[in-house]
Amino acid sequence: MSQLGQVRQARRLRHLTISRRQFLAGSAGMAAVIVGALPARAKARPHTFTHGAFEITVLSDGHLEFPASIHGLGQPPEAVQALLQAAGLDRDLLKPAANPALIRAGSDLILVDTGSGDGFQPSAGRMLENLAAAGIEPGAITRVVFTHAHPDHIWGTTASDGTLLFPNAAYYVSAVERDFWMTPDLESTMPREMHPLVAGARANLEAVADRLTVVRPGDDIVSGISVVDTAGHTPGHISLALEGEDGLLIPADAITEPAIYFAHPEWLFAFDMDGGQAVASRKAILDRAATDRMKMLGFHWPYPGTGFAERHGSAYRFVPLG
Numbered sequence: 001m002s003q004l005g006q007v008r009q010a011r012r013l014r015h016l017t018i019s020r021r022q023f024l025a026g027s028a029g030m031a032a033v034i035v036g037a038l039p040a041r042a043k044a045r046p047h048t049f050t051h052g053a054f055e056i057t058v059l060s061d062g063h064l065e066f067p068a069s070i071h072g073l074g075q076p077p078e079a080v081q082a083l084l085q086a087a088g089l090d091r092d093l094l095k096p097a098a099n100p101a102l103i104r105a106g107s108d109l110i111l112v113d114t115g116s117g118d119g120f121q122p123s124a125g126r127m128l129e130n131l132a133a134a135g136i137e138p139g140a141i142t143r144v145v146f147t148h149a150h151p152d153h154i155w156g157t158t159a160s161d162g163t164l165l166f167p168n169a170a171y172y173v174s175a176v177e178r179d180f181w182m183t184p185d186l187e188s189t190m191p192r193e194m195h196p197l198v199a200g201a202r203a204n205l206e207a208v209a210d211r212l213t214v215v216r217p218g219d220d221i222v223s224g225i226s227v228v229d230t231a232g233h234t235p236g237h238i239s240l241a242l243e244g245e246d247g248l249l250i251p252a253d254a255i256t257e258p259a260i261y262f263a264h265p266e267w268l269f270a271f272d273m274d275g276g277q278a279v280a281s282r283k284a285i286l287d288r289a290a291t292d293r294m295k296m297l298g299f300h301w302p303y304p305g306t307g308f309a310e311r312h313g314s315a316y317r318f319v320p321l322g
């Protein structure tokens with residue numbers, strides 16, 4: 001095993017106590033159990049496509065593992081399972097992808113979320129390998145946008161010793177999101193299972209504090225890439241809209257499992273911190289994407305995560321793009 005491999009394995013073992021805990025509670029107070037798995041294989045050639053003036057590379061961070069019961073809270077389990085099976089997925093254990101996007105915009109290289117790093121689930125944290133496979137050094141990233149501060153989107157910002165993995169980047173997060181996770185004594189408002197999430201969000205946000213820009217819906221990251229309000233999954237969750245062609249949306253965790261939430265955007269997801277607000281955001285972004293025929297790039301959708309929202313009755317159908 002290479003030295004890097006040994007370091008990674010040691011870090012995984014050190015984090016096992018967190019990784020195996022119930023870690024997240026949704027608006028209904030539901031918690032999920034982390035499930036161990038063998039590391040995913042790095043993609044040899046990350047999927048790259050052009051969109052308007054941008055070149056986009058989808059960097060697999062591996063995948064996560066969750067019980068299917070995190071979806072459709074309050075719905076009959078058979079109804080949830082039927083949708084999963086119709087999409088060819090396991091009805092009990094889901095392995096959603098994790099797809100950080102890398103956007104080349106002129107002289108900028110913009111990373112949308114940093115992935116899990118080594119401290120979350122062992123099947124995730126593969127992004128640096130895939131960045132290398134794309135021929136890009138971490139030091140070449142000029143900007144990092146956090147859609148929100150959950151582990152699978154922000155824990156890949158720092159190494160275990162706290163050093164920045166993308167040392168030359170400017171960082172962006174929504175003001176609401178930053179303020180929420182930095183609320184003094186936030187842990188006292190949350191169940192114990194959530195405390196590692198608070199600590200992880202804070203550690204990574206604090207590590208970039210001197211190079212962090214807070215943004216609000218409507219702001220541009222760079223010309224042609226704007227911030228869209230999709231609060232609900234977390235208080236300050238944002239999506240990104242890219243100009244060019246009919247537009248491209250990066251909805252992050254406003255729409256997680258496509259097999260479920262295109263057909264039932266009104267169903268509740270266990271990790272949405274405000275279920276009602278998350279449903280409203282999901283409906284709004286699906287309506288916009290379908291109306292404007294925008295391409296979408298979903299963080300947790302099957303790699304490479306690209307597709308369209310097509311109207312289907314009173315809801316939508318996911319039309320994937322290869």
Ligand SMILES: [Zn+2]
Binds near residue numbers: 150152153253299300
């Ligand atoms: Zn996520």
